[in-house]
Amino acid sequence: MNEVTLEEVVGRLLTEQKLTLGVAESCTGGLIAHRLTNVPGSSNYFLGGVVAYAYDVKERVLNVRHDTLYEHGAVSRETALEMARGARRLLGSDVALAATGIAGPGGGTTEKPVGLVYIALSARDMERCERYVWSGDRLQNKQQSSEAALRMLRQYLEERGQ
Secondary structure: OOOOOHHHHHHHHHHHOOOOEEEEEOOOOOHHHHHHHOOOOHHHOEEEEEEOOOHHHHHHOOOOOHHHHHHHOOOOHHHHHHHHHHHHHHHOOOEEEEEEEOOOOOOOOOOOOOOEEEEEEEEOOOEEEEEEEOOOOHHHHHHHHHHHHHHHHHHHHHHHOO
């Protein structure tokens, strides 16, 4: 018997609750959207996503404030939340996920080490942002980040559905 994947679980919950989803990804490079669209019928709830790697794209497409990027950096709680809000607004979705971080192997600093990732969720009724520091290689960090984002979405949907 096939095990049910996390993306199938969130797809079922989104469908049951008649909610739509959008994503804004930086360090995951589209992996969250890839995983969501592996599920047959995902077009019923998944509206789309933006892979916003550059500061300029985060600003112009997702409406992340210039001051946010330069005061807090692209890898910050503030930027992750603004990315999620921006995706929700841009795509017209009920819920949006965002991921921004340092996948590695380079790019880290003492304050912001390789593996640091912020995952945010924005919905009409709540916002959430979590900080993680992964210790894997680049691909493992991307995978763990996509998993954390889908877990956050699942938790939100389960709490909302109670």
